Amino acid sequence: MIVYVPDPLEAFTPKETLPRIRIKLESGGHLNAECLGFDQVRVLSLDSTDPMDFVNRQYQPGSIIELKPGL
Secondary structure, eight states, rough: OOOOOOOOOHSSSSOOOOEEEEOOOOSSSSSEOOOOOSSSEEEEEEOOOOOOHHOOOSSSSSSSEOOOOOO
């Protein structure tokens, strides 16, 4: 019999978490993302009632979005 137990040291070591942001979409939905750098975010989840937001590949969880400042 093989028993798998979590590493007890892993439970006590602090894990670094990246800052998270919420980006408002034009459709009224929101993207929940974590900051990777100055101008990049990784999509964590999508909150929207517009079905077309879920079809957009750029909004899929795990995708990386380049942020561009509005002019």
